[in-house]
Amino acid sequence: MRWQSLPLFAGFAVLALIVGTRAVLVEGQRANREAARQAIDYQESLSGLLSLAQDAETSQRGYLLTGEKSYLQSYRQAVKAIPGQLARIDSMTTPDDELVQQINRIKDALSLKQTDMAQTIALYDRGDAAKALELVRSGQGKAAMDQIRASMDTIRRIGGAAIAARDEHTDRVESWLRIGSLAALLAIFLLGAYTIRLSRRRFREVAVAQEELMRKNIELGNEIRTRETAESQMRQMQKMEAVGQLTGGIAHDFNNMLAVIISAMNLAQRKLARGEHDIIKFIEAATDAATRAANLTARLLAFSRQQPLAPQVVDTNRLVTGMSDLLRRVLGETIRIETVLAGGLWKTHADPSQIENAILNLAVNARDAMGDNGKLTIETVNSHLDDSYAATHAEVKAGQYVMIAVSDTGEGMPAEIMAKAFEPFFTTKPVNKGTGLGLSQVFGFVKQSGGHVKIYSEPGEGTTIKIYLPRFFGAEEALLPTGRGDNPAAVTETILVVEDDARVRASTTDALRELGYTVIHAGSGHEALQILADNPGVALLFTDIVMPVMNGRKLAEEALARLPQLKVIFTTGFTRNAVVHNGVLDHDVHFLAKPFTIEQLAAKLRDVLDAK
Incomplete structure (x- = not known):
């Protein structure tokens, strides 16, 4: 094989030598052409300079003959352009003694000519036209122009000689190029003939190998399609399994809570029908079940990243410190709590109540994993997730984060449990020891943030579970005082309730009246606007967001346009676009999620009504 390839290698070497030599000659020719082009540009620049001087002279003479100021426009333009043209010529002038000498003569003569023209114009402007004409007739300006033309002719002769020499050299190079091209063509022909002869001997082997490769490719393609189909079916099965687990968990928990509510209400109805009034325990049971159902709904919204967040600039160290008493009450005295707070910790922009809830969920899980004895460590630190980490973790953006780590000394988790830990309703705890939504709620909140x-x-x-929240860049917003005092004034305000569901509207109205407010209610946005027109003393608009024809946000905008002093609170069980965008409440929006207790309603009303 080596002996067979030797002529081929030799032919390629000769061809490479010829092509390389030709390339060197071509580069030399290109350099000659570039030099010729530069010489032409140089001559054109000199011609442009002469043209400017002639324009100035013509403009000056026109002014001296007519006295019209308009003739001086060309003079001024030429005088203004001459320095730039001289600078361009200087940049193009080669360090040749003879050329530099001629350029200096041109500059001297041009300076003399400009001085002569300026003097004549100045004399004419002062009214001494005779002296100005005498200065023109003296021939001083003409001599300067003759000197400029003579120096330019000398430069043209020098440039012409250089161009002629380069042309002669270019002709010689082109002759060598023709010879080299013929030699390269001959070498290519001989090399091609040898290559064809060699290729014919190996073509059959290549054809056989290609057929075998095509057969292997077909088999590989069939295998890939089979695997993709199997993987797609597996992903669909896993997705359906996850959906089934989610719906099953929701149905199980909600059925339990509804069973308590329905049973308690039925028993209360029966006792009241018999004239018995000891129904408080049934009402408490129904209220507790309804509260747990509301909490379950909130956890599901958090997992699906649909909960409305109210982010603020948060000092995480201060937040963790403020939770110490709460954590000790929840975890009990047998669990040791240690906090390791970083100095100079960055701020983050997130919902502080949700951060507290996430830490509390993790602490409760840690307590259950440790039993009656153990150590819980909460740590904060500034962290940077780089591009390599982000490339291996989905939905992670490289950047700076505030990290909160919650560590326990419990049993730990194997890899297969960690892989499912954030799935909703997945839990390793015994029955009735958790809903399986704690970690999924933490996961949804962190991702939504x-x-x-x-x-x-x-x-x-x-x-150890580590939460990374994005670092906040910017000035911290000052918290505005709510204006609430220790002894709030008596309730005197009138509130307009807008709700399209009659039962919800009735219950909300009764709750507000129970709190002592004067209440007006409406079933639609248009009806509410009419009521506001008839009752301008309404202090607060309490409106549902999701309503037909006119939603709560549109209603609030119309109402505020008519009554700028009106306060507004929005309420809904689920919203995505009206007052919540990208999971965050719009700025200056007051929101109360359904369902709410009378205590929550009372607190929200006073917060909004008492705000300055």
Whole structure:
């Protein structure tokens, strides 16, 4: 094989030598052409300079002959352009003694000519036209122009000689190029003939190998399609399994809560029908079940990243410190709590109540994993997730984060449990020891806030869950005082309730009247606007968001346009676009999620009504 390839290698070497030599000659020719082009540009620049001087002279003479100021426009333009043209010529002038000498003569003569023209114009402007004409007739300006033309002719002769020499050299190069091209063509022909002869001997082997490769490719393609189909079916099965687990968990928990509510209400109805009034325990049971149902709905919204957030600039160290008493009450005295707070911790922009809820959920999970004895560590630190980390973790953006780590000394988790830990209704706890939504709620909140959450655990070594919230850049917003005092004034305000569901409207109206407010109610946005027109003393608009024809946001905009002093509170069980965008409440929006207790309603009303 080596001996067979030797002529081929030799032919390629000769061809490469010829092509390389030709390339060198071509580059030399290109350099000659570039030099010729530069010489032409140089001559054109000189001609442009002469043209400017002639324009100035013509303009000057026209002015001296007519006295019209308009003739001086060309003079002024030429005088203004001459320095730039000289600078361009200087940049193009080669360091040749003879050329530099001629350029200096041109500059001197041009300066003399400009001085002569300026003097004549000045004399004419002062009214001494005779002296101005005498200065023109003296021939001083003409001599300067003759000197300029003579120097330019000398430069043209020098440039012409250089161009002629380069043309002669270019002709010689073109002759060598023709010879080299013929030699290269001959070498290519000989090399091609040898290559064809060699290729014919190997073509059959290549054809056989190609047929075998095509057969292998077909088999590989069939295998890939089979695997893709199997993987697609597996993903669909896993998705349906997750949906089934989610719906099953929701149905199970809600059926339990509804069973308590229905049973308690039926028993209360029966006792009242018999004239018995000891129904408080049934009402409490129904209220507790309804509250747990509302909490379950909130957790589901958090997992699906649909909960309305009210982010603020948060000092995480201060928030963790403020939770110490709450954590001790929840975890009990047998669990040791340690906090490791970083100095100079960055601020983050998130919903502080949701951060507290996330830490509390993680602490409760840690307590259940440790039993009656153990140590819980809460740590904060500034962290940077780089591009390499982001590339290996979905939905993670590289950047700076505030990290909150919650660690326990519990049993730890194996890899298969960690893989499912954030799934809704997945739990390793005994029956009635949790809903399986704690970690999924943490996961949904962190992702909705643009952050990242990661589990580190080994069986027998405990668990660490790290929450990464994006660093906040910018000035911290000052918290405005709510204006509420320790002794709030008596309730005197009138509130307009707008709700399209008659039963919800009636219950909300009764609750507000129970709190002592004067209440007016409406079933639609248009009806509410008519009521506001008839009752301008309404202090607050309490409106549902999702309503037909005119939603709550449109109603509030119309109402505020008519009554700018009106306060507004929005309420709904679920909203995505009206007052919540990208999971965050719009600025200056007051919101109360359904369902709410009378205590929550009373607190929200006073917060809004008493605000300055």
